[in-house]
Amino acid sequence: MYTNNAYLNNTTMDIKDKSKPLIVTSCGTYHLFTRPKLPTWRPRGRRDFQLLYIASGKAHFHFSQKEEIVTAGHIVLYRPKEPQKYEYYGEDQTEVYWVHFTGNDVTNILRYYGFTKGKHVYYCGKRLEYQNHFKTMIQELQMCREHYDEILEMHLREIFIMTHRHFQTSSKTGNSQIAEDMDSATLYFNEHYNQEINIEKYAQSHNMSTSWFIRNFKKYTGFTPLQYILSIRIYNAEALLKNNIYNITEVASIVGYDNPLYFSRTFKKLKGISPSEYRNSIES
Structure with a gap:
């Protein structure tokens, strides 16, 4: 003992x-x-x-x-x-x-x-x-x-x-086990958000159908899995853009985007301004 x-x-x-x-x-x-x-x-x-x-x-x-x-x-x-x-x-x-x-x-x-x-x-x-x-x-x-x-x-x-x-x-x-499954998913997404995550494979590896997982994840968090991962990426990108340690390309890579142009388009779509404009607004 x-x-x-x-x-x-x-x-x-x-x-x-x-x-x-x-x-x-x-x-x-x-x-x-x-x-x-x-x-x-x-x-x-x-x-x-x-x-x-x-x-x-x-x-x-x-x-x-x-x-x-x-x-x-x-x-x-x-x-x-x-x-x-x-x-x-x-x-x-x-x-x-x-x-x-x-x-x-x-x-x-x-x-x-x-x-x-x-x-x-x-x-x-x-x-x-x-x-x-x-x-x-x-x-x-x-x-x-x-x-x-x-x-x-x-x-x-x-x-x-x-x-x-x-x-x-x-x-x-309405189910403690579902809540625990969704907690595990959010933890996994937070730890691997900057990697390529296949939602269908994740659901299958945890013995869940893709549609069931997406439906319950949205019910639990208010976001679909892809929306949740995207929100984490942009949130962390904002934090990195608040200083000049990394350039835009490096920020994109750190949060999981190989293509900095695609990152800039995605960022602007969600925040209303480009990453460079966001950084300039912080500095000014």
Whole structure:
């Protein structure tokens, strides 16, 4: 088993602190490989809030004496004084990240980000960003360097924001898996926008029909895939044109155009002025 944990003031006791709106008091991770079982049973709950993110495998939770198997990509939220009973099993290869937090405005903060009272399990998607935020929080709480408490709050709020975004985008498509597929597509397009991208091949490689992918991508982002890629190219071209480090031909090449004339025509069609006119307007 792998574990890495951090505690405020080096205490494992649950803390109730109303001095600030949101305070992270402890966080950590468990990853089971061979240990047969890791159970948790707190019949009276805790005084603080707890959020758990299942990164891989699955976990067994018990709510109102009923077992619920929670799989990767889900968040589980416990509020103060709620009974907590759950188990991780080695055979499931469970990897989980957790954080305890308190504060004088936590209830309102959770409501603002879509965590409704009475609900424990939320699907938020399988993304490495969640794990990265937890890992940073663990390190910050272990080191306790200057402003660490602010950084802890910032990363926890970003987890809330990412989760809320997933709630919102899932409601647009009506399906969490579709939202996750579209998130993956936008990430891929952002990383490869300056290369030649064949939309049909991309859809096929992800077991989607081209028409289905284009339809759901537009529903999710408001753009067709080609429009989305084009918008990224022009946005980055604008950033490069704001200084004189690169000439127009070099800017065109950097954002994915082999033909600088075609780049200039495309830029003017979208922005109303040519790249050189855009640069001159910035300089003047």
